[in-house]
Amino acid sequence: MTEESLIAEDKAEPPSCSPEADEPPLSPSVFRRKFYPDVSDAQWNDWRWHFRNRITSVEDLSRFIPLTVKERTRLKLVSARFPLAVTPYYLSLMDLDDPCDPVRLQAVPSSLEVAAGAGHEDPLAEERDSVVPGLVHRYPDRVLMVLTDICAMLCRHCTRKREWHHGGWIHTPAEIERMLDYIRRTPQVRDVIISGGDPLTLSTPQLEKVLSALRQIPHVEIIRIGTRFPVVLPQRIDEELCAMLSKYGPIWLNTHFNHPNEITPEAAGACDRLLRAGVQVNNQSVLLRGVNDTVDTQLKLCHGLLRAKVRPYYLFQCDQVQGTEYFWTPVEVGLRIIEGMRGHTSGLAIPNYVIDLPDGRGKIPLTPNYVLTRTDHELVVRNYEGHISHFTNPKSAPLPRKPKVGVTAPPQLPFGWTVTEVKNEDRAGIRP
Ligand code: SF4
Structure with a gap:
């Protein structure tokens, strides 16, 4: 089978997405007993064990997911172009028999990745805005520091899928020093975002070297990871990491839950440990067809995040990256979701729905239209229930000026009053 024949076959008969069995999915504990009976608790709770035992080939995957010979051939073809890596922990959250399972869709390759021709390798033009290798400086006051392209899992919707071809790399200490040097020489940088790949694939001491160097730069106020x-792989958020992070605050950690099934006791525990170490945790989800493109799923996701004390920060329109077209949704879907949430739950649970514009032009927020008409005097608006209201548009009144030294302050006037003439000895010139 070639890519061309695979594409032709998929066009003739699009891959189905319906469960092959009605069996309930295995619980994570049953999954573990079935597939990893000899693995101790200490191993299962050790992130390094999961990392070493990631599933990275279709043969490996077929031990867990029933695949026909033909399906294996198809997935091998896809993973030759877009590799595969899943942690045993994340695999334990899937309904292995359901090709539509929202967790499985994010991790298991699909033949649709090569069937679709649309999209770009680097839609956000990150490489163009690199000032030194690994450092993107696009906005005046913040930089993106890419330390590695290694991730615990390769998410099928990833914006940096282009990096997967290059094999795993970590920037050398000399390369990291060049990035730090640029930041030292650029005083307008007050916010550094450490990213990847996934920067937590570095060991804790390696990461500490970077954080410690950044904290010695006086103009760096905020570090984000x-x-x-x-x-x-929530096991990575261990006591050693949290103790180290607590020394270099303020640190904001942005993570990426996309579905309520990912908010497990282990994941919530990891967020709790970070918060106790003084690390604020925000969530940036991506709107993905078949994964989280309904109001109900987003409500469950955001409510689950708030219960885990994580702020739902962004809901991204999926970037138009090559090999991800099957996840894309029209923007109307995102707007309907936000509209279905606004008013029906606390504003705290509602993320900002944004498009990260192609060609590195930045993020723009998208909101449903609640303003029907607007003049200088009035807005006609609708609320979440569709009720129409008129809202008076206030005029902007000049702010009271601070009096100059030696000059008597004018009296405070009631709203709408004006001053025609003011004499210190005679206030009679004030009229409504
Ligand atoms: S960079 Fe993020 S989205 Fe991409 S594969 Fe790694 S963890 Fe997943």
């Missing part, structure tokens, strides 16, 4: 470890 982008990582999916709390979701795909």
